[in-house]
Amino acid sequence: MAASYWSHVPAAPPDSILGIASLYRKDPEKNKLNLSVGAYRDDHGNPTVLRVVRKVEQEPASDHEYIPMAGIPSFCQAAAELILGGKAKSIIEKRVVTVQSLSGTGALRVGAEFLYQFYHPTATTEKPHVYIPRPSWGNHRKVFQSAGLKVAEYRYFDSSTCDVDGKGLIEDLKNIPCHSIIVLHACAHNPTGADPSEELWKQILQVVIQKHHLVFFDSAYQGFASGDLEKDAFAVRMFEQSGIEMLVAQSFAKNMGLYGERVGALSFVCKDSSVVSCVQSQLETIIRSMYSSPPANGARIASRILNDPVLLGEWKQELLEMSGRIQEMRKMLYEELVSRKTPGNWSHITKQIGMFSFTGLNVEQVRYLREKYHIYMTEDGRASMAGLSRETVSMFADGIHDAVVQFSLRTASSCL
Amino acid sequence: MMKLLETCRNIYPYSSIRRSFYSSIYSRMPYRDLFSERKEPFGKMPKEGIQEVWKNLPPATLESYLNTSWSYQKSEENNKLDLASDVILDEAGNPFVFKSVRKAQEKILPQSIFSTEYSVLGDQEFLDCALKLAYGSEIYQNEHIAAVETVGGTGALRTAFEFISRCFISLDGQKPRVYVPSVTWPNHKDIIRSCGLKMRDYRSYRKNVQGIDLKSCLSDLFRATKGSVVLLQTSGQNPTGTDFLPEQWQEISQILKDRKYLCVLDMAYQGLVSGDVDTDALALRQLIADGHQVIVCQSLSNSFALQGNVIGTLSVVTSNKQEKENVWSHLRSLTHSMHSNVPNYGRLIVKTVLLNEELKNEWIEEAQRLVESIQDTRQALHDKLVSLDTPIDWSFLLQQKGLFLFTGLETEQIETLRKEYGVYLQPDGRLNLGALRMSQVERVATSIQKVIHMESQTEEKTKEE
Numbered sequence: 001m002a003a004s005y006w007s008h009v010p011a012a013p014p015d016s017i018l019g020i021a022s023l024y025r026k027d028p029e030k031n032k033l034n035l036s037v038g039a040y041r042d043d044h045g046n047p048t049v050l051r052v053v054r055k056v057e058q059e060p061a062s063d064h065e066y067i068p069m070a071g072i073p074s075f076c077q078a079a080a081e082l083i084l085g086g087k088a089k090s091i092i093e094k095r096v097v098t099v100q101s102l103s104g105t106g107a108l109r110v111g112a113e114f115l116y117q118f119y120h121p122t123a124t125t126e127k128p129h130v131y132i133p134r135p136s137w138g139n140h141r142k143v144f145q146s147a148g149l150k151v152a153e154y155r156y157f158d159s160s161t162c163d164v165d166g167k168g169l170i171e172d173l174k175n176i177p178c179h180s181i182i183v184l185h186a187c188a189h190n191p192t193g194a195d196p197s198e199e200l201w202k203q204i205l206q207v208v209i210q211k212h213h214l215v216f217f218d219s220a221y222q223g224f225a226s227g228d229l230e231k232d233a234f235a236v237r238m239f240e241q242s243g244i245e246m247l248v249a250q251s252f253a254k255n256m257g258l259y260g261e262r263v264g265a266l267s268f269v270c271k272d273s274s275v276v277s278c279v280q281s282q283l284e285t286i287i288r289s290m291y292s293s294p295p296a297n298g299a300r301i302a303s304r305i306l307n308d309p310v311l312l313g314e315w316k317q318e319l320l321e322m323s324g325r326i327q328e329m330r331k332m333l334y335e336e337l338v339s340r341k342t343p344g345n346w347s348h349i350t351k352q353i354g355m356f357s358f359t360g361l362n363v364e365q366v367r368y369l370r371e372k373y374h375i376y377m378t379e380d381g382r383a384s385m386a387g388l389s390r391e392t393v394s395m396f397a398d399g400i401h402d403a404v405v406q407f408s409l410r411t412a413s414s415c416l
Numbered sequence: 417m418m419k420l421l422e423t424c425r426n427i428y429p430y431s432s433i434r435r436s437f438y439s440s441i442y443s444r445m446p447y448r449d450l451f452s453e454r455k456e457p458f459g460k461m462p463k464e465g466i467q468e469v470w471k472n473l474p475p476a477t478l479e480s481y482l483n484t485s486w487s488y489q490k491s492e493e494n495n496k497l498d499l500a501s502d503v504i505l506d507e508a509g510n511p512f513v514f515k516s517v518r519k520a521q522e523k524i525l526p527q528s529i530f531s532t533e534y535s536v537l538g539d540q541e542f543l544d545c546a547l548k549l550a551y552g553s554e555i556y557q558n559e560h561i562a563a564v565e566t567v568g569g570t571g572a573l574r575t576a577f578e579f580i581s582r583c584f585i586s587l588d589g590q591k592p593r594v595y596v597p598s599v600t601w602p603n604h605k606d607i608i609r610s611c612g613l614k615m616r617d618y619r620s621y622r623k624n625v626q627g628i629d630l631k632s633c634l635s636d637l638f639r640a641t642k643g644s645v646v647l648l649q650t651s652g653q654n655p656t657g658t659d660f661l662p663e664q665w666q667e668i669s670q671i672l673k674d675r676k677y678l679c680v681l682d683m684a685y686q687g688l689v690s691g692d693v694d695t696d697a698l699a700l701r702q703l704i705a706d707g708h709q710v711i712v713c714q715s716l717s718n719s720f721a722l723q724g725n726v727i728g729t730l731s732v733v734t735s736n737k738q739e740k741e742n743v744w745s746h747l748r749s750l751t752h753s754m755h756s757n758v759p760n761y762g763r764l765i766v767k768t769v770l771l772n773e774e775l776k777n778e779w780i781e782e783a784q785r786l787v788e789s790i791q792d793t794r795q796a797l798h799d800k801l802v803s804l805d806t807p808i809d810w811s812f813l814l815q816q817k818g819l820f821l822f823t824g825l826e827t828e829q830i831e832t833l834r835k836e837y838g839v840y841l842q843p844d845g846r847l848n849l850g851a852l853r854m855s856q857v858e859r860v861a862t863s864i865q866k867v868i869h870m871e872s873q874t875e876e877k878t879k880e881e
Binding site for chain 1: 466467468470473474475476482525528529530532535536537567568569570571574578583584585603606607610678709724725726732734735736739741742743745746748749750752753754755757758759760761762
């Protein structure tokens with residue numbers, strides 16, 4: 001037998017989320033709790049299907065035809081209006097290009113490929129780097145690197161205050177070279193849950209205009225963070241109103257519960273409507289050599305919901321319920337920890353917003369929770385508040401209390 | 417090379433000459449590097465005020481086959497007939513749906529597809545049944561075959577070539593060159609190019625030769641650099657419809673072994689070529705039996721008539737469990753950075769059909785009947801063309817297999833067919849039999865005959881002149 005082609009291939013660097021997910025799967029314990037994956041669960045710990053999604057699903061199945069490479073047009077239009085606002089100047093002036101993508105990851109990847117090939121703001125061969133916040137979603141770095149772009153970080157989270165490091169953020173954005181690509185989380189920052197204040201957003205916008213940075217928004221939780229679609233899109237809309245050009249990646253995985261169907265959109269806000277057709281054609285070329293055309297099912301459901309006023313109202317109602325439940329879980333967890341007199345300041349649990357909370361636990365504490373309590377979190381201390389329920393909150397609080405007390409002498413994060 | 421591009425851009429700002437020059441450059445350079453070495457900025461960057469980043473972005477050279485579907489949609493004629501795209505229609509003109517697939521959908525319906533646990537690890541059950549379909553239940557062993565789900569056949573090909581670009585070192589230590597059939601699905605070349613790999617053609621189809629031109633094929637493959645990558649289609653060649661015979665596969669297998677080529681198989685029409693899933697997978701199974709470590713890009717969207725649901729798998733045959741784990745980690749990492757996970761609905765339908773004995777057998781029977789009806793359409797078109805007065809021997813049409821008919825018409829003839837008669841074929845002459853209904857056979861045959869006569873008339877005129 002000839003030598004194998006692949007004997008020299010080393011294992012790829014391990015993916016932290018996948019690693020935890022496979023450990024969770026292998027665990028035989030019945031009362032195990034998965035707080036590592038960002039999937040919303042109801043109060044009984046079961047995956048939720050939104051009622052409005054279920055309603056649309058029951059409608060007669062449409063036939064399985066290929067959809068255009070850029071996706072279903074009604075979906076693309078509705079997605080752009082959702083994030084930018086129906087009355088946004090850029091939409092009325094027809095200078096927004098939107099393509100359907102394979103959820104948030106797909107949108108980021110297609111955007112990254114486009115930027116690698118076509119973003120040449122200066123007359124040098126040194127290509128602009130992509131700057132992601134520190135910390136950010138684990139896959140951001142990999143997605144941009146796979147497209148060939150170099151990735152660096154800007155300061156974002158201050159672990160001493162468990163809040164956004166506004167001063168450090170602005171300083172970093174001012175110090176990096178002009179025309180860099182800046183990735184910003186639109187709301188409900190993943191993994192920390194700490195969002196910039198309105199004032200800080202204004203400062204960021206000022207620096208972006210001054211330094212001519214290209215902004216790439218990642219919006220995965222619109223409606224999920226505060227329960228209000230307009231409020232969660234505040235930052236994106238403020239940037240759009242200023243007239244700058246930017247990219248927006250949207251995901252409907254969490255806010256519409258369409259995880260498995262990979263529904264997302266990538267929008268380019270351009271200065272002039274004359275470039276729209278060129279940008280669209282280049283995007284289609286990139287999509288064509290990646291997956292030909294996007295899947296139809298999920299986008300059809302999303303399009304139905306976004307374009308029908310009645311269904312849209314029902315969806316908004318459910319968003320309020322889901323975000324409300326998460327806020328309730330945060331409050332309960334905080335109260336449980338305070339009642340146990342767990343050492344440390346836990347107010348960040350209620351101050352942070354969105355699905356995740358950066359609990360402040362270190363690696364040893366996280367591993368202790370996993371081994372003794374069968375509670376699974378990612379090793380940076382991120383826990384999914386959406387995975388908690390009324391029964392499991394006290395178990396989680398017990399675990400945190402125990403872990404903090406056990407390892408209190410070696411606490412890494414000073415915000416506890 | 418870049419200086420030439422700049423000069424061209426300056427002299428011919430927006431003309432079609434520039435466009436065709438670009439397209440010839442496109443075919444030679446790896447796509448990824450085309451603009452990334454550019455020195456001049458694209459956009460309009462004033463010192464103060466808002467930047468216009470995309471100001472001078474050129475439009476993409478729209479491939480001719482996409483132009484066809486675009487012009488079909490724009491056309492306002494009533495009797496336009498689309499035989500260019502690859503949808504399968506039933507006799508009424510609606511998208512064809514297998515009854516077994518419909519039953520599977522009804523089975524899934526009561527419970528929402530979103531109520532199943534969302535797992536980042538993928539669906540092993542689906543992978544197992546999809547790969548057993550391809551490899552055969554005896555050969556398929558979980559331990560040696562690293563597999564991931566992909567977004568359709570295109571996603572599988574893209575991931576495969578990204579993996580090759582990342583992890584496969586040719587015998588001379590460089591990135592390998594990929595050998596593609598000279599007449600193949602146009603997207604193959606785009607995908608390979610966008611992974612930064614260089615390509616060469618090998619001949620396998622010659623216009624007036626029936627069947628595969630094995631002599632040229634083997635001689636081209638023999639001359640390739642040792643340790644290159646060869647792309648092959650297992651059955652139902654798109655677009656030529658001309659497959660290798662079993663004995664020809666043996667010769668291919670021999671040359672792959674002698675020259676140490678890595679073989680990438682594109683499997684997109686299993687079950688829809690001969691009507692039997694095992695016969696269509698014979699090429700793959702023979703190569704496995706001969707001990708080749710193939711890479712298989714499987715598309716299930718066509719086999720189950722689920723276009724629009726982009727379902728596919730990518731599998732890499734390795735030699736032991738450890739290798740499989742390592743390779744799988746790279747495949748997973750690649751798909752993860754492209755789209756995290758694949759859409760659920762399509763693979764749920766396929767899984768439901770394949771795991772249920774009854775539905776699976778029903779699907780196999782229906783596939784057979786579909787193939788028979790396509791054969792009938794092929795025969796009818798052939799008979800009609802023979803009965804009309806044309807100077808061409810149409811017997812080669814009956815030799816071709818699968819969903820497509822490679823008519824061998826010239827570009828001008830195809831243009832005329834589109835403009836004058838409203839019949840749309842792919843620019844390379846491919847006709848989709850799946851979309852051709854029995855009631856339209858006569859119209860298509862007469863249109864083809866007229867177009868050929870027109871061509872021969874103009875030839876005679878120029879001869880006289």
